[in-house]
Amino acid sequence: MRNFHVTTVWGIPIRVNISLLVFLPVLAWLIGSGSQIELYAGLVGGLAGTTLDLARLQAGSTPWLVGTLAAVGLFVSVTLHELGHAWAAMRYDLEVESITLWILGGLASFKQMPREWNREFWIAVAGPITSILVGVVCYAGLLALPASATVTLFVVGWLAVTNVFLAVFNMLPAFPMDGGRVLRALLARSRPYASATRIAARIGTAFAVLFAVVGALSFSPLLLLLALFIYAAATGESRTVALSDLLDGLTxxxxxxxxxxxxxxxxxxxxxxxxxxxxxxxxxxxxxxxxxxxxxxxxxxxxxxxxxxxxxxxxxxxxxxxxxxxxxxxxxxxxxxxxxxxxxxxxxxxxxxxxxxxxxxxxxxxxxxxxxxxxxxx
Structure with missing residues (x-):
């Protein structure tokens, strides 16, 4: 699908896939719907030490404003998450070709993934660490905002919670998500890289099946799409590593x-x-x-x-x-x-x-x- 170049950071092109442009209004509507605002208003209010005016958040076009700001903020957070991966990779002199934002989040593309377990480990955990830091910054902003800034309080608090959730979810050992790459890196300490990849890919495939079952039972198209992505990416990377090993040393x-x-x-x-x-x-x-x-x-x-x-x-x-x-x-x-x-x-x-x-x-x-x-x- 088509990608649009948005900006460049550290020489890395930041691109937005058309699937995200189609999905953003839907996400804004989902976040701004009454049930979501009710669900998060109490949590955000508890974090801020105040009570949010629920009637004000749900009045007129305010839900659309809340949903739009939160949706855009979420993908800014995802961009920062991917820039965390990119920063760690650049510390090891690895070339980052691009960062693409799409319907399921973000993808940082590297010219070549390192096979050294410690390098892959730190590149993989850099994303979740960045998300945790963004969540902490949002939480600090939440405490600094006045109680009268209801809409801003809600959006900043929602982003604080969501960034922490993003970090935790990405650390699931569902290869090739961040947690799956951490798992492969740790496995590669004591076994061949191809063997570590096969084990991590099998675990990733198991998570894909789990996500597919939960997605089907809960009627969640996004979870089903995530299951397909994890399954295809895990099996594809396993094949790629196997091919690379078989051709290693040959011109x-x-x-x-x-x-x-x-x-x-x-x-x-x-x-x-x-x-x-x-x-x-x-x-x-x-x-x-x-x-x-x-x-x-x-x-x-x-x-x-x-x-x-x-x-x-x-x-x-x-x-x-x-x-x-x-x-x-x-x-x-x-x-x-x-x-x-x-x-x-x-x-x-x-x-x-x-x-x-x-x-x-x-x-x-x-x-x-x-x-x-x-x-x-x-």
Missing amino acids: VGDVARPAALTIEAEASVEDLVDRMFADRSTEFTVTQGGEVVGVVTVADFHALSQAERSSDTVADLMETDLPRLAADLSAFDALVELDTSRASAALVEGPDGVHVVSREDFSSAMEMRRLVGTGDPF
Whole structure:
């Protein structure tokens, strides 16, 4: 979904997802509804040592004002929470690409997550610590405000309570929430990083199922959405770490294969079919004037109509917009590049010429690594 750039803090772009823009009026209405104001007025009044005028809070358009201020304040608090993560990451010289606010809160995107358990621990806890500090500041403001400032008292008190709740909720060991990352960091002290990730991801999946059940029983769409997010993120990160471990220490040049099976771009489709049968291969590197210019597969051939098969050349159906990668690029980063560009293969430029790497090559390399263990079969 589309993101809108709002501002930049410490060189980090702060973006707002369109889902948040749609959800904010709904959140303002939920907070400003009579039952929510009644629920929190007594709590905030107790914290402030006074009694809030409930009739004043519920009069006319005041509930909308209360709801809007509280909703905006909540996402300012979420931004500060994510900036807490970002500040801790920057202390370790890690690059923070962006902070995105969306319907379920905020996401700080790092160029690379650290594998050192102590770094991940402090980056993870920095967010909840920031939320606690924001809650304390709001509580101090609550005590300093005059009793006559009913609306301001309510909003500041609500933010004090909500920030503490935000910190506590985020510390649940539901990977990849903050508590789940803390759990992985502590597990990684005494076991391999991939193993720690698998355990944390399983616990995160269990929480996702729990949230889904509670969300279904309480008719809470947000809890169901959170369950889906945790499940997808936990399983996705577990896979990513497993892939990274299997490709650790390899460059894309190690994985790529020489362009042994080649066909000229000017060759006819019939020539291509004959070569596929003769060489028992469904993929060929396409050359033109001795230079590698693309890749052609049996899938490209299947996409042609009968008329095109008799008139087209290999140049008409080959894939040419393939990523070009340096041979010394890490294999994992190359696989990410392949996924990002949605290409079936990439051209690898090395000192001994241009090679080709496909998803099948990465699969073969990982299977070899899995079979032989952590040694280097290349």
